[in-house]
Amino acid sequence: ILNVEQSPQSLHVQEGDSTNFTCSFPSSNFYALHWYRWETAKSPKALFVMTLNGDEKKKGRISATLNTKEGYSYLYIKGSQPEDSATYLCAFKDNAGNMLTFGGGTRLMVKP
């Protein structure tokens, strides 16, 4: 059983604050690390797929880094807005299988 952990479980920030959260995953047999944004009653939307140690990806105010040797990825949101409120999921894929193993998610709430 693969262990993918996300912290914190939930986070309340004020509009304009910058924030970050963590995904930890097995450091062996790494293939890819996915980040998704999931709003209530909607489908998870892909943010990034990260494959190489040291990868940094950016989309607008959201960015992510990857350390496969120590088994963690950070997601950063700069200048949070109320519309950033969602659950952010990471998912690990190893080189043996086809499935994504999801973390429990970080629920972000941004207050105006």
Add this chain to the structure above:
Amino acid sequence: NAGVMQNPRHLVRRRGQEARLRCSPMKGHSHVYWYRQLPEEGLKFMVYLQKENIIDESGMPKERFSAEFPKEGPSILRIQQVVRGDSAAYFCASSLDLGRSQPQHFGDGTRLSIL
């Protein structure tokens, strides 16, 4: 370009009945995955299919659950003789291929409630 389509969005069944959940992948996608989210839990992999083939069903319960992805038409997740514990949100995802940087694109899910 339509995304992954799942129907129905909500399904209510009585114990012992059958539930059929449908998933049409994104256009051009031939890889389909089913995930389940039990109450208060995260997304868990169930099964991975390509057209007419089950590739990996390691996450599927051994009894009462089956999946197919026929040559024509949507992928179907079938649950026979449903029990209360089957109440969950079932999500389908599709991908274009198995490339390392390929994301999986998710549907809005089917919320199954068992009375």
